[in-house]
Amino acid sequence: LIWGSTWIAITFQTGEAPPLVAVAWRFTIASICLGLFCLARRLPMRLPLHTHIKMAGVGLFLYTLDYTLLYAAQHFIISALLALMSSCIIYINVGVRRWWLKQPVRPEVLIGATLGMVGITLILIPEFAHVRLDAALAMGLGIALVSFFCASVGNVISERILDKGTPVIQMNFYAMTYGLVFLYGSALIGGQSFALPDSPDFYIALLYLGIFGSVLAFGAYMKLLQQIGSDKAAYVVLVYPIVALIISTFFEG
Numbered sequence: 001l002i003w004g005s006t007w008i009a010i011t012f013q014t015g016e017a018p019p020l021v022a023v024a025w026r027f028t029i030a031s032i033c034l035g036l037f038c039l040a041r042r043l044p045m046r047l048p049l050h051t052h053i054k055m056a057g058v059g060l061f062l063y064t065l066d067y068t069l070l071y072a073a074q075h076f077i078i079s080a081l082l083a084l085m086s087s088c089i090i091y092i093n094v095g096v097r098r099w100w101l102k103q104p105v106r107p108e109v110l111i112g113a114t115l116g117m118v119g120i121t122l123i124l125i126p127e128f129a130h131v132r133l134d135a136a137l138a139m140g141l142g143i144a145l146v147s148f149f150c151a152s153v154g155n156v157i158s159e160r161i162l163d164k165g166t167p168v169i170q171m172n173f174y175a176m177t178y179g180l181v182f183l184y185g186s187a188l189i190g191g192q193s194f195a196l197p198d199s200p201d202f203y204i205a206l207l208y209l210g211i212f213g214s215v216l217a218f219g220a221y222m223k224l225l226q227q228i229g230s231d232k233a234a235y236v237v238l239v240y241p242i243v244a245l246i247i248s249t250f251f252e253g
Contacts, residue, residue: 002217003217003221003236003243004243006208006212007240009205010071010074012202013209016199018187018193019068019072021193023064024180026209026214027176029211030210033210035177037169045170055175055178056178057157058154058157058171058178059174059178059180060154062150062157063175064183065150066148068186069143075140076143082140084241085141086237087117088148089237090231091110093231097230097231103231112235120242155234158222162225169219176214
């Protein structure tokens with residue numbers, strides 16, 4: 001439910017700040033919240049170097065590239081269509097998981113994913129009548145697909161880390177913190193503006209995305225991924241497009 005609502009929340013940030021900067025601020029809030037929680041609970045924070053390298057990979061692919069490209073794609077695509085497209089992550093997860101982790105392809109995952117996508121597509125058919133295929137949409141589709149591939153790589157790296165017994169909270173804290181290095185570094189090198197937006201909606205969306213969309217949603221998702229694997233955990237992408245559609249109908253028509 002939370003992730004289904006984050007698609008529309010992102011639209012309140014597009015155009016107000018560069019994608020790199022908006023994502024950086026989002027995960028800054030999330031990283032601070034997770035860090036304070038770890039400090040208050042006195043959770044053990046020492047992890048092996050090889051785990052830190054993998055967590056940096058999660059920070060790069062999942063929390064930097066995926067979300068920066070996702071924010072950029074929403075300049076061109078309505079949130080409901082983008083949420084539907086995200087369903088292809090299941091197939092990418094299966095492929096990357098097979099190639100990298102040498103895990104077998106589970107036929108029931110592909111069958112379930114296909115049935116789910118068909119159902120979602122049928123529900124969204126009326127929405128496609130309002131979409132025109134032009135250069136801007138094609139650009140958005142391309143950016144979105146690269147974003148989803150990066151997300152899948154981050155998911156599989158996360159599964160590999162969590163399979164070794166790394167706690168979810170500590171992994172998310174470090175991965176998001178490493179992601180901030182990439183985000184702020186790229187923004188500074190690229191000369192991105194850090195000017196604060198004037199719109200109050202931007203900050204309301206930022207807090208929602210940072211706390212609910214990042215700390216809570218990613219915490220729950222990573223726990224699910226740890227328990228059932230990145231291929232089956234990706235089934236969540238078959239649920240939140242419906243939520244996104246309902247919300248998009250009210251906010252975007």
